[in-house]
Amino acid sequence: MLLYAVVAADANAPETRGLHGHLLETIRGELAAIIVEECSERLSATSEESRAFAKIICDLATTISMLPIRFATMLPTRSAVLSELQANEATWRRRLAELDGLSEVVIRAQEAETDHEFGATPDGAGTTYLVNRAAVIRRQEASIAEITELVRPWSREIKVLPPQQAIRLACLVADADVPQLRDAVKTWQQTRSGRQAVVSGPWPVFSFVGDQEAVSG
């Protein structure tokens, strides 16, 4: 069984087909339920499959409050799904209630074009490299602090994601506040030449399914 999302115990999966073309089903516990697709085929874990999975999760999130389950989690039987449900449903139910009506946006930002190259020099001098690298890290930390303060009014929780050439922050935001957060980041980007900033989302709350390691909003 391929697992898609944790939902409230009384929620119903919409009539949607999953990655393998089967209708999604809901396996219920007392406090929560898990949306699954019956399938015995192995996943090939291609980028197409991860994109298709993402689309299904995003579509589900438009109709139902949920905690998405990481791609590509499979359990062999219904009883295995029920067992996981019983072990975690109290925690999941509490988190579902906390996250109701909230979405995730990801902010990707970079101060200058050369930041991701962390000061590579033509002569390759080690000391120069380290000094430049330290300067880039200080700039990134300053940007993280600045953006965190910037988006704090609209963010219930903020999480710093591992950098990918640029710094990245995930913010847990009420759906109605997403446009204001976007505008604030756009304004921040325009205040200094060379700054790049992009807000993606709103997405299902992928980065906030647990309540640990988040910076309080």
Place this chain on the structure above:
Amino acid sequence: MSDATEKWPDTQVALVDLIDRVIGGGVVITGDVVLGIAGVDLVYLGLRLVLAPAHEVDQSIVLGRRSA
């Protein structure tokens, strides 16, 4: 927020961020994760696998070594 002439086209960034979150975020269940890549079955009984971005796996390995 960006136009097409800028470094990060919005749609491309959105897709990258979404896929990154799909495989790096979400509820992690410590059940058996059955994955096969290129026809090779990567699972044996008792092994726990979770797909994750490489940079996060590297971090967890480092943390694991520190705690060992």
